[in-house]
Amino acid sequence: MSVLLKTLGFSLGLTLLFTLVTYILPQVEGEAPVEKAVDLSALTMDDFIALGEDLFNNKGTCTLCHKPAPLGRAPDIQGADMVSLINERLADANYQGEAKDAAGYILESMIEPGRYVVPTWGKKGTNDTESPMPAVDKAPIELSSIEMDAIIAYLQAKDGNEVTVSLPSPEEAESVAGAEAIASGSAALPTPAATAEEALGKFACSSCHALDSADTLVGPGLVDIGARLSKEEIRQSIIDPNAVIAEGFPAAMPADLAEKMTVKELELLVTYLAEKK
Known part of the structure; x- marks a missing residue:
């Protein structure tokens, strides 16, 4: 009985965990938008x-x-x-x-x-x-x-x-x-980006962040962000940019930026930035 209860508890815990993850990640990549053609x-x-x-x-x-x-x-x-x-x-x-x-x-x-x-x-x-x-x-x-x-x-x-x-x-x-x-x-809505480079351009990341140097623009440079932040922290900084604001920088990043991304675009950016060390 004890083993059964532990198994059921573990299964329930996994279900709750996956449910939580689906709420955290932006849910743009779902049903295709219904096209409203313009005459x-x-x-x-x-x-x-x-x-x-x-x-x-x-x-x-x-x-x-x-x-x-x-x-x-x-x-x-x-x-x-x-x-x-x-x-x-x-x-x-x-x-x-x-x-x-x-x-x-x-x-x-x-x-x-x-x-x-x-x-x-x-x-x-x-x-x-x-x-x-x-x-x-x-x-x-x-x-x-x-x-x-x-x-x-x-x-x-x-x-x-x-x-x-x-x-x-x-x-x-x-x-x-x-x-x-x-x-x-x-x-x-624009066509989803197929690469991290396309996503960077689509969401105008270089308007605020230097991608290949530590220069300060509106936000910190991203040349070595993978050495400073974990993959999970990078993801959080896009999904909830006001959760942790880099010291000395304004809270200028759009809070709804991730809502404009598909899940694939988000992960393309996270993976790309995590590799910048």
Whole structure:
């Protein structure tokens, strides 16, 4: 009887342990999102603006960095009148881009973010000559031209400014059908990263952490993190970044970062960082 009770107790303990683990790990990798296809030929401008807001918050991953201070690692786009701000930047003697208006500037900042780096927001040590922002028309985000136009429309309209981009033409809508996945809601999430390097880019880790040195950016350098933290501690630092905050650093890491990852992406990052010694 004693052996039986011990066996049952051990089995129950394992069940509880596995249940706890499933609650701790982010549960993004479950059911595939239900695609909500967008009929580009039937869009109104209000629809286009709403699509842009959805892309800004989801597939574009813009809110990973563009947050209000002190959590933001890039200028607070949603909290500023972008058109007025952009007009000031276009008049800046340091602006070396080719944009002539707000729409052109926003597009340029998405596909060539290094053309103009907002003062104090560049990569550390580059004197604001290099931007930490990835080009959103390339992997892993890969926004289409229509998706970028939708984001421009949203950023113009949110402060009551005139929207100067056009709705997709019938020809554009027809060419996109079956070729580009434009969808709203959860279906707009980017393709899961296949490698740790892709995950690092997707979640903009280098915006705050130097990956190949001990240099301090917003957060500590990660060149030797595997020698300082165990695999479990690295995992916890991503899942619950406020549980243990490195001394001398602000609590700037997004608390919901792991919720935006699949379980596979999380483990790719944990394994990669654990090997950096």
